[in-house]
Amino acid sequence: MPERPGVAAVADQLQYVHLEKLYGYLPGIADAVPGIFGLTHEEYVAVRDRFDAQARAAAEELVADSVFARRLARLPFEPGARVLAVGDSITDDLQSWAEILRHALARTGPDVTVVNAGLSAHTTAMVLRRWPSLLHPAPDWIVCALGGNDVTRIAGGKPQVALPESVANLRELRRIAAERASVQWVWLTPVPVDEERAGRHPAFRFGSSSWRNADLVALADALAAAVDDPVVDLVSPFGVPADPALQGPDGVHPSLAGQQQIVRSLVARLSP
Template identity: 35%
Template sequence: MINTSGYGDDERRHFLRYTRTQRWPMLGRFPVAAPLHTELLAGMLSCPAGVVEDLIASLDDELRATAAQLLGDETYRRALRALPYRPGERVVAVGDSITADRLGWFELLRASLELDGGDGPTLVNLSVSGDTTADVIERFDLLQAAEPSRVLLLLGTNDARAHGRAGGYRMATTAETGRNLRALRHLITRDLGAEVTTITPTAVDQARVDASFADVPVHWSAAAVAEIAAAVRDADPGAIDLHEVTRTAAPGNLQDDGVHPTVAGQRFILTFLLDRLAAPARHGSGRGAVAPSA
């Protein structure tokens, strides 16, 4: 059991950055009023509800400030406005903590589109921290309920996650990840009639992972994440290869845990993905996207 009674506001803010109880499958299927989510988070963090509200507001403020900074760059604005998303479309992100992040790439994209003004698509983030590809299949009903016209899949980091101090059992083998991604792509295109873009998981820093997780029975191997990224590319040869570009990214793009991107890292991810999403023809025919079958 995790003891949260000794958390300071910095630790609480970090927890809230990656935790949105509204997206938890049970609470997605049986939704409760927003104040109850705040009370739940406050109970988990052993603090008043007002502290939770203030910390979430500070994250929202930072998100909008970061998006405004990005919009100050002309190249970024051009790429943003070149996205092939039409007004009325519903673009849904499905991923783990890297996408669930309140300061993450998809939230920055949403905030950028809002600040840029004009009619645009509706962006829906269904990402849940800790999710594997199998978890997403299990909650496919919630993806269906979101009625997406386009789906962005960025999964795999937690498939490579290993548990146990001695055994180190992975959450999924590379074969299982490949099977799950092929199933998800089939379900999205055939059952939902939506377009899907697959993205490989970000690389991890082995030295930082080893130092950060030395005393806990959970671990990531850079080699295992690379294997999962290869499985993603095998399941979708047109996948956007985020793993390769983050493998040699600046050290400041990763937090001390060696797994989660910093805000600078999330900005890097977004600018890279924007370039691929806005002009896929420059990076190979049909790269990263599959239209629904007739």
């Protein structure tokens, strides 16, 4: 049965906007979400299932590579481990690196639970405010991919969060987590963008939002210099500016191939 007109447009929002994460404390929010987007429950489930199927297919493609499969099997996650994926919309994406990793581990990796705690449009400061609640139940591993919204410039002005404050926020996330649980930590650097593609995108033009690769690279370098945990470099594999094949239509959110590249880089860093 064909989709109703407009479902495809709403699907683009549903890929990144998950109100049940933002307002999970509101009674009945999960049941209300389909109607908020103008969808029936069946349409809502079908849209989410389609993204999940694409993430699963991307994982299967990765696992078909024998080198990747061997590295995946050697990941240092203990059986039964809980891995918390922290980030912004690049992580919150229904076909993100976290979702692909979850499916890949379910295929051939250790018995691990991957929890997607990505929060679209969040800066490091915004996640810091929510942080204690995200640590229940306590994870065994945290993979942190924050910072892309910190460097967002509005109307050509300053970044939303200054570089020293971004680094301080990231270190504070690490400190709080260490106080509450015995947790292993991995950092993902910000992903370079396609500035021209982002500059043409209607939503970013409407919001006067822009990104500069110089800001993203500076944050990646500052992060690598400030922490002792493993850091996964995403600047080199994506390139500056980002490889057009690895960036999606808006120039900021990676394509499915880009999300696969993030998983490749993460797995290679943890099990070379």
